[in-house]
Amino acid sequence: MYYQHVRKVLASGALQDTDNNVADFDIVSTLAPIYGTAGPENLSSPLPRSSSQIAPSLLDASAPAGAAPNQVRSGSSNSGTLSVRRTYTNNTGAPVTRLRFRITDLSTEGSRTADEAELRFVGSPDISVTLGNGNVVEVQGTRFEGALGGIIEGGLNSTASVESVTPAHPLAPGASISVQFLFNVRIDGSYRFAFEAQATNAARKAPSDFDGDGKTDFAIFRRSNGTWYALRSGNGGLLSQPFGLQGDYMVVQDYDGDGKSDLAVWRAAIPLTEPAVFYVLRSSDNTLAAQAWGRFTDVPVPDDYDGDGKADYAVYRDGNNLSPLSYWYVLRSTDGSLVATQWGTDGDRPQPGDYDGDGRADLTIKRAAPGGSSMNPQPATFYTLLSSTGALYARAWGIDHEIEAEGDYDGDGKTDTAVYRWGTDPSGSPGTFYILQSGGGTIIQQWGQFGDFCVPGDYDGDGRTDLAVWRPTEGTFYVLKSSGGQLTQQWGQPGDLPTTVYLGR
Structure with missing residues (x-):
């Protein structure tokens, strides 16, 4: 004890x-x-x-x-x-x-x-x-x-x-x-x-790191042909792999624990009475894993909840008018057991991350004050159930109708609370990252413009998350490196989706 x-x-x-x-x-x-x-x-x-x-x-x-x-x-x-x-x-x-x-x-x-x-x-x-x-x-x-x-x-x-x-x-x-x-x-x-x-030893790995070099790779999913394209940062090689269907949710994680991101999708069931399914192409042996988990109305939230270095299949089930409480359902990779936890209520948004740095993802939701709209957004509060202590970690940060942008921006091994806010002018006003660091500091940085996808990741491999956006009109990544300088890479075309985006959130 x-x-x-x-x-x-x-x-x-x-x-x-x-x-x-x-x-x-x-x-x-x-x-x-x-x-x-x-x-x-x-x-x-x-x-x-x-x-x-x-x-x-x-x-x-x-x-x-x-x-x-x-x-x-x-x-x-x-x-x-x-x-x-x-x-x-x-x-x-x-x-x-x-x-x-x-x-x-x-x-x-x-x-x-x-x-x-x-x-x-x-x-x-x-x-x-x-x-x-x-x-x-x-x-x-x-x-x-x-x-x-x-x-x-x-x-x-x-x-x-x-x-x-x-x-x-x-x-x-x-x-x-x-x-x-x-x-x-x-x-x-x-x-x-x-x-x-x-x-x-289950660090927050760089997202979309398909070659295991500790750096986020430039990668997109082309919905028109169901193919993934990644530019490997390790050797500049091309990954081109058909996998998934147009309506799938991208859920890229390291499911086999080999240090490389696996191509993965979550497919909502049709008919709606059937379970949803995770499909994972394991990078360790190039085999397909399929796991029924969740249902059509759930949100996929795979992450490493048990700290073994492997992503666990998980979904978030939002509450409703009849039953307002929300639940997380996690299939642990360590022993195959189901963990069901009530955390959140109707209308909350799930945002898991390792906010206490113990190597395990913490259940986290973002809750906006009532009465908000896209024209009148309300202040938001993040609520985290810390896996290390079982304690509540609450912090007011951001507003409703923002894009969550979690990452370890200061490199201390803990997820920082972060959001990305588009500019209000569709003609090109800048977007802004708002970051509340785990140590208490704040970062407010303009980067990107209206309509960009928020795609933070560790593109330079220094252990800190970099501010990054992908511009769909150009198919171009724009990265503000934490190690200094900027990085621009054309990769993709209009209609593609960057793989670091969780479409279910």
Whole structure:
């Protein structure tokens, strides 16, 4: 069982910090309200506790665990620091895009015996360490997550993240990384500590990445002949593949977990009494997968809801006048089980994404205030059910009748809340992206013009979503790269559809 702690808040609004974790923290309870600042750790990590998938070893195998350079004590009695250094190997079989460690055991206030040390976790810088054989290795520092209100020390349940591991710079399968954990020593004695590795290897992959190089490919679906055309960014090669029918919904995702987007469509049933069907052309073996899932009035919302690196078949069933509650139906790729969750009401728009960065898609809807119209749009609010904690994440952003434009624009591994608003003048007034970053910042950027398709993606492969539109009158992509500069690519013709657009939303 995991416990979620919150730091108490004083009447002044400041966070309580009496130097005593027992006094300063409370366990979240369902029986009564607890006021405080929740920790950022996941309650259900993609990797289980003590998992061999992120295997630890000594920094220097020739030295004892309690001796330098594996463990270094500096400073005088009852002061100074303790450094613990370990090497971790990625045995998950997939790139790890986020790596962090949750302190599950520590000799600190409230959990130490009389003869044990009292330690407080702090962030540490990157350092160079010389091993016993004379080789020099680079050891990555860790950052104390959730250091709010001037609090710079952590204890039990605190989380240390390795900032050098990102979607743009993942830890490859089989690769290792050396990490340092740094503690302030308040009282000398025997040391006790344990960490739970938490790794996300189901990153938000670049949409429409058909060659698996981490970049969004320029791709369109030609409805007139039912053919997909993609310009592969890896080698400039052409993908031309007949697949699907004119009335299908494009639902491009990585369904087989090979790191490449699969051609996929969702076909609403005719007659309407029959189930709708997902059709997927797997890139791993070029075989066809067909899965009946949903019905004619549903909205397809495939995504990776269980964090295994594979998209799950999923639909969103909107409520109606007789039954206003909306439901999500997910067929998990991990075990084939059905998960049905009520989230949303009649008139909401589904917008799944990994808003908490735990490697799993979160159920999210956009709800506009009542009384709106295309001529009189109303303010909108996004409501997310976070998969990491089960908590509600609500934020007012945008207005009704906008185009949702979710993506990871700041490269922190979390989906940002974003919308695209057309200009009001059909003769060519500019469109605008409105982005609420997961860290709290905002981006408002004009890009595109009236009638353009909103097609954000990672076209430059830097791990951040780029602002992009596809102009149907020209068949041209216009990309404002997050790495700097602009990119223009003619691809397609009038009547085509870009593959990064979800037609069901």
